[in-house]
Amino acid sequence: MYAVTTIRASATPKKFEVTCSGCNMRELCLTQGMQPDDMRLFENVVYARRRIKRGEALFGAGDEFKSVYAVRSGFFKTRMSSEDGREQVSGFQMAGELLGLDGISTDQHSCDAVALEDSQVCVIPFEQLEQLSREFSDLQRQFHKIMSREIVRDQGVMLLLGNMRAEERLAAFLLNLTQRLQARGFSATAVSLRMSREEIASFLGLTLGTISRSFSKLQDQGLLFVRNRQIQITDPLGLQQLLDGAP
Amino acid sequence: MYAVTTIRASATPKKFEVTCSGCNMRELCLTQGMQPDDMRLFENVVYARRRIKRGEALFGAGDEFKSVYAVRSGFFKTRMSSEDGREQVSGFQMAGELLGLDGISTDQHSCDAVALEDSQVCVIPFEQLEQLSREFSDLQRQFHKIMSREIVRDQGVMLLLGNMRAEERLAAFLLNLTQRLQARGFSATAVSLRMSREEIASFLGLTLGTISRSFSKLQDQGLLFVRNRQIQITDPLGLQQLLDGAP
DNA sequence: CGTTTGCTTGACAGCATTCAACGTTGGTGG
DNA sequence: CCACCAACGTTGAATGCTGTCAAGCAAACG
Numbered sequence: 001m002y003a004v005t006t007i008r009a010s011a012t013p014k015k016f017e018v019t020c021s022g023c024n025m026r027e028l029c030l031t032q033g034m035q036p037d038d039m040r041l042f043e044n045v046v047y048a049r050r051r052i053k054r055g056e057a058l059f060g061a062g063d064e065f066k067s068v069y070a071v072r073s074g075f076f077k078t079r080m081s082s083e084d085g086r087e088q089v090s091g092f093q094m095a096g097e098l099l100g101l102d103g104i105s106t107d108q109h110s111c112d113a114v115a116l117e118d119s120q121v122c123v124i125p126f127e128q129l130e131q132l133s134r135e136f137s138d139l140q141r142q143f144h145k146i147m148s149r150e151i152v153r154d155q156g157v158m159l160l161l162g163n164m165r166a167e168e169r170l171a172a173f174l175l176n177l178t179q180r181l182q183a184r185g186f187s188a189t190a191v192s193l194r195m196s197r198e199e200i201a202s203f204l205g206l207t208l209g210t211i212s213r214s215f216s217k218l219q220d221q222g223l224l225f226v227r228n229r230q231i232q233i234t235d236p237l238g239l240q241q242l243l244d245g246a247p
Numbered sequence: 248m249y250a251v252t253t254i255r256a257s258a259t260p261k262k263f264e265v266t267c268s269g270c271n272m273r274e275l276c277l278t279q280g281m282q283p284d285d286m287r288l289f290e291n292v293v294y295a296r297r298r299i300k301r302g303e304a305l306f307g308a309g310d311e312f313k314s315v316y317a318v319r320s321g322f323f324k325t326r327m328s329s330e331d332g333r334e335q336v337s338g339f340q341m342a343g344e345l346l347g348l349d350g351i352s353t354d355q356h357s358c359d360a361v362a363l364e365d366s367q368v369c370v371i372p373f374e375q376l377e378q379l380s381r382e383f384s385d386l387q388r389q390f391h392k393i394m395s396r397e398i399v400r401d402q403g404v405m406l407l408l409g410n411m412r413a414e415e416r417l418a419a420f421l422l423n424l425t426q427r428l429q430a431r432g433f434s435a436t437a438v439s440l441r442m443s444r445e446e447i448a449s450f451l452g453l454t455l456g457t458i459s460r461s462f463s464k465l466q467d468q469g470l471l472f473v474r475n476r477q478i479q480i481t482d483p484l485g486l487q488q489l490l491d492g493a494p
Numbered sequence: 495c496g497t498t499t500g501c502t503t504g505a506c507a508g509c510a511t512t513c514a515a516c517g518t519t520g521g522t523g524g
Numbered sequence: 525c526c527a528c529c530a531a532c533g534t535t536g537a538a539t540g541c542t543g544t545c546a547a548g549c550a551a552a553c554g
Contacts, residue, residue, distance in 0.1 A: 080402055084491045086410045090402045102402065104395035111402065130388065134381045141377065147394045148351035154401035155327055155337045155349065155358065161408035162452030163333045166510070197533060205409030210510055212534055228519075228533080244331045413542070444501065454543060459502055475501080475551075 018072075019043050028096030028183065029070050030124070030142055038136045045132060046070075048123040052115040058099060060112045065103025067125045071095050074119020075194040077203075078102075080111040089203040091153075092116075092177075092195060095184060098146055116194040161205045164243075169204040170214045171242045174224070178233065189236065193229040265319075266290050267369075275343030275430065276317050277371070277389055285383045292379060293317075295370040299362040305346060307359045312350025314372045318342050321366020322441040324450075325349075327358040336450040338400075339363075339424075339442060342431060345393055363441040408452045411490075416451040417461045418489045421471070425480065436483065440476040 020031045020043050031039055049072065052058050058069060058076065076093040090111055093099055099121065103109040133140035160172055174191070182188040193200075201211045215226045223239050225232040233239065267278045267290050278286055296319065299305050305316060305323065323340040337358055340346055346368065350356040380387035407419055421438070429435040440447075448458045462473045470486050472479040480486065 080406060082403075082406055082410075082490070086406065088406045088409045090405055101395055102399050105392050105399050110399050130384065130391070134384065134387065137377065137381065140381065144377070144394070145352050147391070147398070148348055151394070151397050151401060152349050152352050152357050154398060154405065156329075158337055158401065158404055158408060158452075159327060159329055159333065159335045161405060162335045162449070163329075196531095202409070205405075207511060208533075209512080209535085213510090216534075243329070443499095455501080456503085456544080457542060460542090463502075 018049075020046060023072070025070075025072065025096035025184075030098070030129075030139065030146065032142050034136070034138050034142070038138065041136075042132060042139065045128040046122050046124050050121050050123055052076075052119045052121065054115055054117050054119075056115055058113040058115065058121060059103075059109045061109055063103075063109045065100065065107050065109055065126065067123050068098055068100040068103075068129065069113075069121040069123060071097050071099065072120040072122050074121075075116045076113050076119060077116055077195060077199060078111045078113050079202075087202065088205070089195075089199050091157075092203070094180060098150075101147055101150055116199075166204075166206055166210050166214045167217055168242055169206065170200075170211065170218065171223075171239045173200065173204060174231065174233065175236070175239055175243075178236070189233045191231040191233065193231060265296075267293060270319070272317075272319065272343035272431075277345070277376075277386065277393065279389050281383070281385050281389070285385065288383075289379060289386065292375040293369050293371050297368050297370055299323075299366045299368065301362055301364050301366075303362055305360040305362065305368060306350075306356045308356055310350075310356045312347065312354050312356055312373065314370050315345055315347040315350075315376065316360075316368040316370060318344050318346065319367040319369050321368075322363045323360050323366060324363055324442060324446060325358045325360050326449075334449065335452070336442075336446050338404075339450070341427060345397075348394055348397055363446075413451075413453055413457045413461045414464055415489055416453065417447070417458065417465065418470075418486045420447065420451060421478065421480065422483070422486055422490075425483070436480045438478040438480065440478060 020026055020029075021036060021039050023029070023031075026032070026039075031042060034042065050058070050069075052074070061080065071093050073095055076099060078090045078093065078099070079087060080090050081087040093113075099113050100109065102111055104126065129143065133143050160169055164172065178188045178191055181191065195203075197211045197215075198208045201208045204211070206214075215224075218224050218239070219226050221238070223233070223235045223242075225234060267273055267276075268283060268286050270276070270278075273279070273286075278289060281289065297305070297316075299321070308327065318340050320342055323346060324336050325338045325340065325346070326334060327337050328334040340360075346360050347356065349358055351373070376390065380390050407416055411419065425435045425438055428438065442450075444458045444462075445455045448455045451458070453461075465471050465486070466473050468485070470480070470482045470489075472481060
């Protein structure tokens with residue numbers, strides 16, 4: 001169905017000059033709500049960065065779990081597969097979001113994380129994260145919130161996959177994407193998709209053809225303009241109403 | 248689609264004599280891997296129990312989040328809904344499993360937890376859980392593993408909802424159920440379902456009719472016997488192969 | 495014993511998949 | 525700079541799975 005081959009990024013972490021306190025994602029990341037002094041200590045733990053080239057994997061299913069990762073720049077997808085080889089994109093991650101939380105449960109990652117464009121992540125060794133979060137309750141609380149948010153997010157996707165039809169799924173996907181982009185200072189109406197139609201399809205439990213058709217239909221309804229991976233949302237409320245009101 | 252009415256259980260926590268160290272679910276619960284001495288301290292936090300009658304809610308979406316709950320006996324479903332009223336069962340929980348983790352992210356529960364039979368839960372005040380897990384790394388680690396396991400579980404459901412056809416979904420559901428029951432000392436082949444066909448359908452993103460048909464088909468294939476809510480699995484490997492091999 | 499609820503089954507319609515053909519884009523090398 | 529190729533995306537037609545609706549039945553409950 002999808003290519004199983006996975007190119008691994010070189011595992012060499014590099015040290016950069018950027019700090020958590022100086023990071024413009026700090027209010028969306030683990031450090032949210034931390035005291036400046038505590039953050040200084042946290043920076044001693046999160047000193048390593050890793051560059052991941054487009055198409056390379058940050059980690060793969062089965063890899064030993066040692067760290068979680070905060071996306072510093074770029075864009076990722078996570079992809080899981082069942083024993084028989086069925087694959088599915090389980091999420092898309094952008095700057096400020098955490099990757100690797102799946103690995104805690106078994107000390108092994110259960111999905112692949114692949115960069116959709118050249119990216120950079122902060123490496124957060126998990127042992128040390130746990131240790132620090134034993135000392136700083138702000139950090140502990142924020143970490144728990146992030147894990148919980150991931151649970152709630154996944155359940156939202158379950159609702160989407162279980163209840164919505166193709167157009168609604170795509171609308172929900174686009175709205176979610178634009179909301180997250182907006183929180184990062186980007187336009188809420190002009191989106192440049194980083195993922196292929198096939199990846200969107202996989203994430204939404206549909207096929208490439210259905211996604212393409214759904215884009216066309218949303219465009220015919222005057223809700224957006226599609227030009228390759230450039231999406232111009234002309235009627236955000238209309239998109240939203242696709243989900244709220246009666247179909 | 249589904250009834251929205253939710254009867255709330257009386258909020259009176261009761262104290263029982265049973266301790267964590269004496270609980271037969273201790274190896275499946277938060278206390279797994281804890282030292283006996285630490286467990287004693289933990290018991291001072293987890294002193295309250297709540298009885299929930301069949302059909303009553305342990306908590307509901309929007310309720311303030313104060314505690315997580317460990318199922319001591321009985322059986323629950325969690326149910327979420329989107330703004331427009333679409334509902335979906337997001338999971339079924341049995342003894343030893345944790346409820347309420349969704350509430351951490353926003354300090355409000357985002358789903359309902361409803362007892363499918365008369366049940367009993369241990370109330371674990373979250374503030375105190377965080378405090379204790381700052382002192383005991385075993386507890387901290389176990390809690391993180393449980394949250395991570397929930398993430399992985401949800402992603403497994405996403406894969407099911409996104410990729411499988413009706414019979415496969417039902418097979419996967421039954422296998423998952425029997426595995427969990429087996430881990431609790433019950434038979435892996437004789438299952439007494441606690442949920443209705445409609446609840447199974449909602450969980451699997453299907454309709455009541457399709458579930459009923461799928462049960463009949465699995466029975467016709469000689470994989471199991473259905474008699475109301477009593478399921479006798481006669482060919483567990485065959486069920487498993489439904490998922491592994493080519494459909 | 496009657497009523498209600500839950501479940502099964504049939505017929506039909508609809509939405510998404512499948513398969514295939516065609517068009518477009520972007521990258522590569524001449 | 526252009527030509528070519530491969531990957532990606534769009535669209536059409538036919539198939540098939542699942543949803544919908546309704547009828548009938550069984551089980552549970554009072």
